[in-house]
Amino acid sequence: MFFPTGSHKENGLDFNPLKAIVAPRPIGWISSISKDGIHNLAPYSFFNAVSDTPAMVAFSASPSGGGHKDSVKNIEDTGDFVVNIVSAALLDAMNMSSAGVAADISEFDTANLTPAPSQLVSSPYVAEAPCYLECKLWKILDLPSAADGTYNKLVIGEVVGIGIDDALITDAGKIDVTRFKPAARLGYKDYAIIDKVFELSRPDD
Template structure:
């Protein structure tokens, strides 16, 4: 099978691309509006893109509340989405008015951050406090606007639940970090195999 994405000529009922580029980490991004409303939303176009400086990015389809809040206040938090919180992660993807908070919608307790103002998800075992660097309006290969917005932030503070640290290592497979696949599919990390890099 071969298809061209712009022609959508795959003949399938749904676009398979996100099932191919999978699993994708979920950035569960918390922000504060200028009016002080706490926003929380999951983004599956999310990743760590640099180390030293530590930089994360997430991409939004449309200028949603999260992006507007980040651009207005310059701060956000990436909360670790886990299998234990899968229902709440999914619920916070629901579109609600900007003056309402997804923390209340999903009945999630807030925890204070140390260096930024947006709250953390108290139940999340890890969180990254971030300062906004820039948001890029993505264009296609012809230079046309796409309506997608790529936001970068530098990690300035890291929270870790120490119960997941064993022998000096944070055990990813114990965290059960949540990821997105295609369609309505989620997966989580519960098994690892270590392979030293070849010399």
């Protein structure tokens, strides 16, 4: 099967398959703070680490209610955010934090999570998260507009600090992801949990 983007329905696919094809995607669970001091938390799976040195991450936010999502507005105002990692145990809380709530309500409260003060940025991190990345905003890019004139915003940040639960670090000084089992997003309503890992050396290693 092949079809030009956008014509999936004419080709027998009820849903756009893009997110089921680019899968699994890590979930950037983005915490931020508004200029009025309200803590915000929301998952973004158009998310990834995009470079190692300097360490950079990016996520994109779709338009919302004629404007843009609270995470983007907060990051524009404060210039920082935190990426929290979603363990299998936090899957329900992550899902709860995706509900659209008014900007003056904190998803930390609705999802029953604890905001903890970060060291290098103003945004809080999720105390229950296994790992988190404190990030300073580098740039927000406006992605191309759709036919209706709306557009997504790509938020790119530099990772300036890394927090890890010490219990996840092995004697060899590595992070053992099987100790927290990160959640990943697939297409539709599907998720995956990483609970098995194997090594593969490169040909010239």
